[in-house]
Amino acid sequence: MRDIIGDAMTEPTFAGRVSRWYEQHARDLPWRRPETSPWAILVSEVMLQQTPVVRVVPAWQAWLERWPTPAALAGSSPAEAIRMWGRLGYPRRAVRLHECAVAIVERHGGVVPDRLEQLLALPGVGTYTARAVAAFAYGQRHPVVDTNVRRVVCRAVAGEPDAGPTTRPADLVATEELLPAEPAAAALASAAIMELGAVVCTARSPRCEACPVESTCAWRASGRPAPAGPTRRPQRYAGTDRQVRGLLLGVLREATGPVPHQRLDQVWADDVQRARALAGLVDDGLVEPVGETSFRLIGDGPPAPVAG
Numbered sequence: 001m002r003d004i005i006g007d008a009m010t011e012p013t014f015a016g017r018v019s020r021w022y023e024q025h026a027r028d029l030p031w032r033r034p035e036t037s038p039w040a041i042l043v044s045e046v047m048l049q050q051t052p053v054v055r056v057v058p059a060w061q062a063w064l065e066r067w068p069t070p071a072a073l074a075g076s077s078p079a080e081a082i083r084m085w086g087r088l089g090y091p092r093r094a095v096r097l098h099e100c101a102v103a104i105v106e107r108h109g110g111v112v113p114d115r116l117e118q119l120l121a122l123p124g125v126g127t128y129t130a131r132a133v134a135a136f137a138y139g140q141r142h143p144v145v146d147t148n149v150r151r152v153v154c155r156a157v158a159g160e161p162d163a164g165p166t167t168r169p170a171d172l173v174a175t176e177e178l179l180p181a182e183p184a185a186a187a188l189a190s191a192a193i194m195e196l197g198a199v200v201c202t203a204r205s206p207r208c209e210a211c212p213v214e215s216t217c218a219w220r221a222s223g224r225p226a227p228a229g230p231t232r233r234p235q236r237y238a239g240t241d242r243q244v245r246g247l248l249l250g251v252l253r254e255a256t257g258p259v260p261h262q263r264l265d266q267v268w269a270d271d272v273q274r275a276r277a278l279a280g281l282v283d284d285g286l287v288e289p290v291g292e293t294s295f296r297l298i299g300d301g302p303p304a305p306v307a308g
């Protein structure tokens, strides 16, 4: 542990100060408890990618209660995964998680793999999720870089107000340089930097006075200059195809069998937009046609008769 937080004779490192802060201030989130399985950590990482913690906690608990292992989920239909996903948003994640569970069963005997390249080869598991599972489930040393981490590193090290919209290889390198050599200490530091970005070094109102790296933060030292470009506006939801897709999916989720298109027509008045949203759900593998006039969630029952 001394390697993590430095010792009394030396100046603590960046990772050491953030890790010490994390041990005192981290939120008590259920997937951070030591008994959490790698599968449960993987599920949490997928759910958290585009959904706030407060909405993920109950959904994650219900999901793990129903499907405590990859094999349990793989034995259900993708339609059930979509139903269980409920209103978490971006429901394609449910289908990908189901595909991921099937792949874990087929390729790894039902055990979430611990090697990075095997994790990266799983459906729906990208750069971030693979490294998060390797670090948080298996205690390995990998840079785990999400939006929050990129922002902290960008501000504290590079002195810039915000990172770009996507993770670049340079972000992984910059974050890795901050991690201690010892794997468990590096995994702790990764979780700590992420937490700092989520609750202290936030995008809009960083609380520098409460930050453990305030004294060395480059952005703070330069007077917190504002970003040069225009500020990003929050995405609109009302009236978008996303809203229409959500309404259509809501009807299909509640149904116990194929839904005639006349029923789906009732959810949105604009025929063109509704048709586009429905086609998008089919293209994304969430919904499938049944004959020529009905639709259902993907895999919800015996194979659908082919239209035509």
Ligand code: SF4
Pocket: 152, 155, 156, 200, 201, 202, 206, 207, 208, 209, 211, 212, 213, 214, 215, 217, 218, 219, 220
């Ligand atoms: S001092 Fe402020 S800007 Fe710098 S890392 Fe901490 S919260 Fe972020």
